[in-house]
Amino acid sequence: MYRQIETERLLIRPIKITDTSFILDLLNSDGWLQFIGDRKVKNVVDAEKYIQNILDNEKFYYSVFELKESKQKVGIITFLYRDNQRFPDIGFAMLPEFDKKGYAIEATKKYLEEIANEKKVNKVIAITLPDNSKSIRLIERLGLKYEDEIQDNSKILYLYSRTLVYNE
Secondary structure: OOOOEEOOOEEEEEOOHHHHHHHHHHHOOHHHHHHOOOOOOOOHHHHHHHHHHHHHOOOEEEEEEEEOOOOOEEEEEEEEOOOOOOOOEEEEEEOHHHOOOOHHHHHHHHHHHHHHHHOOOOEEEEEEOOOOHHHHHHHHHOOOEEEEEEEEOOEEEEEEEEEOOOOO
16 A cells, blocks of 8 residues: 555655665664564665665555654555465564654554555454564554464564454
């Protein structure tokens, strides 16, 4: 889903090529490297290629959320139609300096509401490492329930899901 969405404090918008510096910082943050993995994005050129690959993939949607007042980029929401999953996967990541301010829950909750309002998807999943307790807490606050343990290459991951309720 690519469109602009607003919350009380945030603007959520589709990722753009001009987000390279932000993506470079985010993908090299400790949390990203520990819980998502090294994407080998080490400079602005790599970041531009990374973003272009996302924009070229019709199954991947990355949205940047930024502070309304200052336009400072805070994090991303991902909505991915993965070939190995039956339902789309929602994810999120944020720069560490914005932790514990409620931005991730605010952005992701609104994004899920918009998805439900579109009435094109009846269920979403979230996948995370078992030791990513911050992510698990947020996933559960979004109403997703633990469903299963899955194997991805040599990693064990937790799969959560939520059926979306459409507003009439």
